[in-house]
Amino acid sequence: xxxxxxxxxxxxxxxxxxxxxxxxxxxxALVFVIIMLVMGLxxxxxRYADKIDSPSLRSLVLSVQQEEHQKNQSYxxxxxxxxxxxxxxxxxxxxxxxxxxxRLAELSGIKPQEFLFNQTLGQGGAVSTLPQQDISFxxxxxxxxELSLALSDRTDKMGALDTFLLHDRIKKKTLPTLVPxxxxxxxxxxxxxxxxxSGKSAFHEGVDFIAEIGTPVIASAGGVVVxxxxxxEYGNMVDIDHGNDLVSRYAxxxxxxxxxxxxxxxxxxxxxxxxxxxxxxxxxxxxIRHRGLPQNPTRFLKSTG
Numbered sequence: 001x002x003x004x005x006x007x008x009x010x011x012x013x014x015x016x017x018x019x020x021x022x023x024x025x026x027x028x029a030l031v032f033v034i035i036m037l038v039m040g041l042x043x044x045x046x047r048y049a050d051k052i053d054s055p056s057l058r059s060l061v062l063s064v065q066q067e068e069h070q071k072n073q074s075y076x077x078x079x080x081x082x083x084x085x086x087x088x089x090x091x092x093x094x095x096x097x098x099x100x101x102x103r104l105a106e107l108s109g110i111k112p113q114e115f116l117f118n119q120t121l122g123q124g125g126a127v128s129t130l131p132q133q134d135i136s137f138x139x140x141x142x143x144x145x146e147l148s149l150a151l152s153d154r155t156d157k158m159g160a161l162d163t164f165l166l167h168d169r170i171k172k173k174t175l176p177t178l179v180p181x182x183x184x185x186x187x188x189x190x191x192x193x194x195x196x197x198s199g200k201s202a203f204h205e206g207v208d209f210i211a212e213i214g215t216p217v218i219a220s221a222g223g224v225v226v227x228x229x230x231x232x233e234y235g236n237m238v239d240i241d242h243g244n245d246l247v248s249r250y251a252x253x254x255x256x257x258x259x260x261x262x263x264x265x266x267x268x269x270x271x272x273x274x275x276x277x278x279x280x281x282x283x284x285x286x287x288i289r290h291r292g293l294p295q296n297p298t299r300f301l302k303s304t305g
Contacts, residue, residue: 083141086144087144090147093152094151097151097158100158100159104158175300176221176240176242176300178266178301179220179301180219180220180250181211181216181217184210185209186208187210188207189204191203192204206286206288211273211282212273213282214274217238217250218267220266221248222242222263222266223241223242225262225264228262229256229260233278234277235278236251236255236276237250237251238250246289247289249287249288250284250285250286251286252274252275252285254276257271258270
């Protein structure tokens with residue numbers, strides 16, 4: 001681009017040649033001046049807005065401030081809602097932990113006074129001499145996330161422990177550890193003895209409890225009745241399957257009170273003491289068999305009277 005300058009003070013006309021680079025620089029300078037001017041006006045308007053008596057300017061500033069305030073309020077509301085949801089989840093997890101803790105204490109035999117799950121733990125101590133700082137929202141949110149993850153982890157672990165203890169307790173309840181009849185002693189123990197009929201040494205596969213006829217006989221553990229009938233040698237006999245190939249036997253009863261296939265509970269009355277079958281007098285013959293092999297009942301029973 002050629003620019004011709006003509007003036008009465010000049011002897012002859014002068015010509016200026018503007019290239020694309022010159023035009024670009026001029027345009028950039030113009031844009032820069034405009035931007036600086038706008039920023040300056042904006043600063044002055046905000047800096048001295050309270051001193052400028054202009055309703056339109058005041059309205060503009062107030063609208064900008066209100067918009068910014070609304071954005072902050074909206075952000076705070078969203079943050080509080082998110083924190084409330086997270087707090088509700090954590091409260092639910094804490095309630096579950098409390099119930100699990102009480103259940104575990106009961107299953108494990110711990111006294112309730114030793115672990116008060118529904119009470120606040122005592123905390124205290126002297127004030128630190130180091131300067132204290134306020135917790136930022138980001139730090140608080142991070143701590144909430146860490147606590148939530150820790151609660152979930154502890155809940156899963158306590159749930160697994162609860163299942164294990166419950167299974168162990170059920171397993172113990174299915175072991176024949178309850179003395180099947182109220183008696184002070186037994187006449188024949190497990191092992192070799194002199195047979196009362198033949199007078200020869202013979203292996204006794206159970207224990208004999210001395211009791212009067214009609215004395216209640218109870219299930220040593222819960223299970224399913226797999227035999228309830230008259231046996232040529234055992235007389236009126238009841239066999240209860242406790243699972244895991246473990247069976248308890250109650251023989252020489254005067255009367256059977258359960259039927260084959262019936263489910264019985266630990267301590268439930270199943271028969272009455274008698275002297276039926278191969279017997280010399282009123283007593284209860286009690287056996288425990290594992291996979292068909294006789295076991296010493298005194299190893300299972302809590303006490304023998």
